[in-house]
Amino acid sequence: MEELSNKINNIKKRYRDIFLKTVDAIHARVEEIRPSGVEGDVFDKFEENSKGKQWQRAVLDMFENDICHEIYRKWNEILEYRKNFHCNGCATCCNLACSEFSPEELKEKAKNGDKFAAQFTKIFVPYNSVQEAEMIYPEYLKLLSDTLDEDVYFYHCPMLDDCKRCSAYENRPEICRVFPDNPLSILPESCGFYQWRLEVEPVALMLHSMVEIIDYYKQKIPILEERMARGQEDRL
Ligand code: SF4
């Protein structure tokens, strides 16, 4: 278990390091387009029609038109590269699926139109207890519980037969066909996509951190707030 905890701590540390580098890289791009003579921070309040306000608009445009497109393109490259790897039928993901949502919450989400929740609740049933799930794959369960900060619930699929084969293979739902479609999914070492995840992890973590940082900028640059307030005023 020592080795496993180290692995988890290493992922968290790698993400922290990448996150800090990305903060610097995005900050540098914001500074690159600072108009001459503008003092202060991009999060400050500037007068309407001032150079500072133009800078804030340019920063938001750069996120929207350049950086978000770069993230999208890179993410698609990662998914394209996934085609070089294949499911080997180890059945771990059928036997031990996890979700941050309880069965009741998933049903509620499905009722409200969430397509993933609808498919998930159609095939997966919850384990009666964490201990029951633990018996299936103790190492993977520990990896999942320790990596995710929030509570997790464990599920299994009754379509899996005694030979660990999917009894509904031809008609298996979309979520089974595309799994794992996220390079940051926690995968067991037995998974045929484990190597894919290892190879693309640094770039995927960087893209994830870019999204988080851009969201932060978007929330803190006062322009959006003003736009929303203006929109509300217009509607009154
Ligand atoms: S439907 Fe088949 S592929 Fe999907 S989780 Fe169940 S056993 Fe696995």
Ligand code: SF4
């Ligand atoms: S864990 Fe990976 S290799 Fe195993 S059944 Fe699921 S997708 Fe296939």
